């Protein structure tokens with residue numbers, strides 16, 4: 001069955017920015033942190049430089065994105081997060097300090113996301129309506145928590161390459177193949193160097209061409225501390241300029257795509273029982 005993409009287009013390409021900065025490192029090392037500052041500084045490149053480089057590129061293309069922002073980042077770097085909002089990008093939830101939901105009780109997840117939603121609302125004037133789990137770590141119990149907070153969509157699972165629904169929440173699926181982290185993330189001592197830009201441009205160009213041929217979603221996920229470096233931004237611009245110019249492709253924000261899906265009849269629906277036993281009940 002052909003998915004009815006917005007505007008009668010053949011396929012969708014979403015650019016999403018996971019604005020992690022230092023938050024995953026701070027959470028991971030919260031009980032063991034020593035004097036090392038190397039990875040912290042490496043990650044601070046995101047809020048200091050990378051986010052502006054990415055926003056300048058998307059401004060040039062006229063492309064709007066969804067920015068998934070840990071609440072801690074919005075509190076620590078309000079000017080950078082406000083800049084994304086003021087330039088037309090959607091802000092959405094990504095934990096408080098990038099805590100994976102598998103390590104939280106339902107109440108803890110609710111409270112961290114509510115705190116993050118209030119912080120993002122303080123920047124943009126409106127509570128976010130979307131969520132992406134840190135590291136795409138998920139449990140079935142996340143969905144009732146999202147519903148209780150009025151969150152209408154999630155973007156963390158890989159069970160389809162078109163929007164679907166889980167427990168009344170629209171799922172806009174992701175894919176490790178079009179996430180920059182497996183290619184670029186290198187924090188010293190890793191067994192392989194970062195992937196060069198050329199192979200990524202080649203691989204992601206093929207992903208977009210395949211999405212167009214098959215009528216699917218290409219969900220691109222980039223991190224300012226990784227893809228915000230100049231040569232990598234240049235490659236994203238080279239990749240996305242023909243996408244924006246192609247009338248057969250749409251480039252909605254994730255919220256826009258979720259609302260479009262909600263307005264359609266049919267589509268795949270997954271129950272919590274089918275997904276897995278809720279961990280937070």
Ligand SMILES: [Zn+2]
Pocket residue numbers: 018019020094098134135
């Ligand atoms: Zn993240």
